[in-house]
Amino acid sequence: MSGASSYTNRGSRAITRVFPPICALDYQTLQQQEFELNNTVEIPRDFTHICQNGKRVFMVQGGRLMVGDFSTMLFPNYVEIGFSVLFMEPLGDGAILMSNKGIHFVDGNLRLQNVNCSELKSFNVKASSNGGNAVFGINDEEEVFSCVMVFPEAGSPYPATIPLSGNIDAVKWGDNPKIQYCGGKLFVARDTDIYVFRNRAWTRYDFGTHSIRSLGEHNGRLVIHFFNSPMVYDIPIIDTTEIEETPLS
């Protein structure tokens, strides 16, 4: 093959790493360590959602919301939840949980609270994306909204929802919109087009017959995965002076 250089692999014998399932206790005094009984600690087994916020990892498993440590991936603490989680994203020092019974916030100490959704027409979320300091979502009333931590002058920070844009006329997001935040912009994809929200304005890009399968992010730029087409990232942005602003409704 062209453009290749090869050499014989190092090593004079083939060896395999093995773990004998037997243990002798003939030098235990050299390796003793104190260890509390931890048979109530959970490990990821069959969970539905997992997200990370700094060193903390939040996981929904078996009707419980658990919090663990990223370095060990063990989950010693949990709180029972009485709702089905649809989406979970990190926010503040905890996580936002979007469920069939509303939007909730859990802090780093596993204190659960409801998020005020009075600004929105609906709390039934059908897509979400993590935006660092905000969580973005689309509800079944076709609203695009963000969820941010509010830091009042007095009292503890609390999460709040902010509608970003009302319904864009004649646009229906569909049952399975794809939403991705990256590079300071929010991208919402339907079947063949992508709406970009930046600087309080929307831009639309139509990909013709190429159906969009999913969105991603790479190195601060958007990655678009098409059906039967190359996967690309970054899309051209036109100067904003030529864009008509879409006011918030």
Added chain:
Amino acid sequence: MSRTERVTFERGLLESTSDSIPGFSAGVSNMDIEKGVAIRRMGTRCLNNPDVAIDIALIHSAIISGCPVCFIISKKREVFAALDQYPERLMRVFKRGFAPLRNEQRETADKWLFAFRRGAKFFALEDGLKLRFINEHGDTFTINKRGYMQVFYGLPTLTNITLPTQLINARRDDYTDIYLALEIEDTTHNMVSKFNIVDDPMKQNIPLKGQVAVAMVNNEGVIGPLSDPPHILADYKHAYITLVEAKSLRGKFDCLGPAFSAEPDFSGAYVERVASVDSGSTSNGPHDMVEEGYAISQTAPTQGNVTGSVVQKTVMIAQDTDGKCYMWFDHQSLVATPANAPDIVSNGILASSPIILDGPINYLNTASDLGGAASPFVLTDAMIPLGFLPQTFMKIVGVQYNVDIPLNYAWSGATRLLTDVGGAGDKYTGQIFLVDLKADVLGALLLKETPNAFRVGTVPGAFVPMYNSGIVMNLFRAKIKMWQSSAGKLHFLQVKMKYNLPGGFGYACRNKGFDCWEIDQVNNPLDSATITDMDETNYEIALSSPYDLFCPVPFPDERNEFQEKLLNGRRFAVWNDKRIIAKSQMAYRDDLTGAIIYDVSE
């Protein structure tokens, strides 16, 4: 609203601005305005141009060793990577190093390829040093974000590594797969399903007491949840801890009882007495049997090709002043003809097995016990039931040939001389056996009655039931188990003792010290084991073996539980009363010989 024209893709990226593409906004070509600053746009890049679309489950971007890598997990659970420097090529990700992500029977390079074996949903978690990919079942792979990273031109094998010399060539060559090597480990947490505390009769291990539990240790060294509930040891116990079924190959084993022909099949092992006698000699003897100890036997006792059944027969036992005991078959216990009297060797089988005493022993005390001049013995009330029956045995330790054994016995005067009665028709010529009636049996008998001495000697017609003339201290009648053929001939029963010894196919393990193991695949570990001691009061044996543990498996298959845990398991930690006291080993095994390597010189 603005709209762009569709952009068709060929190889490469847009390296220069072009105002001629229809719909492109003139004057702002290839620029973007960010916070009032004009920034040159990198351009749209094509990461992949496959012939068949990849169905993607997860796209995640991370900086690996300073290089932005776009990870893509397909719905077939394969993991790909895309690099800015290699546009239009997706690379398969694989693990560097000789320890693969999973060990399988197939010897292929696929073992190093990064892929999930199950799952439909995948997630990515990361911090500054580690990137973890995890599926909804908890299968976790961790990548070192500051570790090794290299592009390979073809998947490396054990004998060949190929690197691309030029990036452009690697990109242009349609027919070669490109691979990205990273430092990846399977860091999945597992629960302990079961563990065993295996007795250590040699007491080489430090004893345990109290609560004992086991937890799996993942490849990052994190100890997982302890098994629940903990096992509780009430007393101190020296033991090994295993995750598979295991048995000790050393120490003492209790006898489970005798086995003889026509018994149900036994799944354990047998122990038989090994002895010999000079059966070829024509001398009448006496001949002593030569003890050769006890040996493990894998075959059940048999009576050879003699069909018949187990019967109970009466024997006479006489004890002389030296404490020796002699046994012969009472004339009346033989069927029809004295020719049915048993020989010490019949059908080529030596009567070396223990003889099973079966029933109470009758003590013959007075003349009336003998029944008079012409009558056979009768049972008396001097019957001594043996409390330790039925597990009472005695062995034949010698034999005398061609001895005249009378039909009846008589009491002769005050000297209590035991004589035979009658002529040639009132005796048969047979064998008298020297037996080792156990001291506890004799002791129990002697306590019952004041011994009466029956004398034999040089009086003509006197019965000499022993090797030499002397005084018979006591005379008993007992019942023993024998094998009687269909034709009525008596044979000594071949008896072997049963033990729950580990046997069959499996893995024999020897601790070389400090939990370093030598593991051999064996057809039967008893082939190398020996019996170092036999307590003939209760037939408890002491077993010695070059191995410490034996782990049986049902089939000699790579997929048995021992092999699976050996190749794809993890270390486990042993916990005892609030302390981790040990962690099992991780070792390296030579693929050719199967031996675990602990020294570079091995």
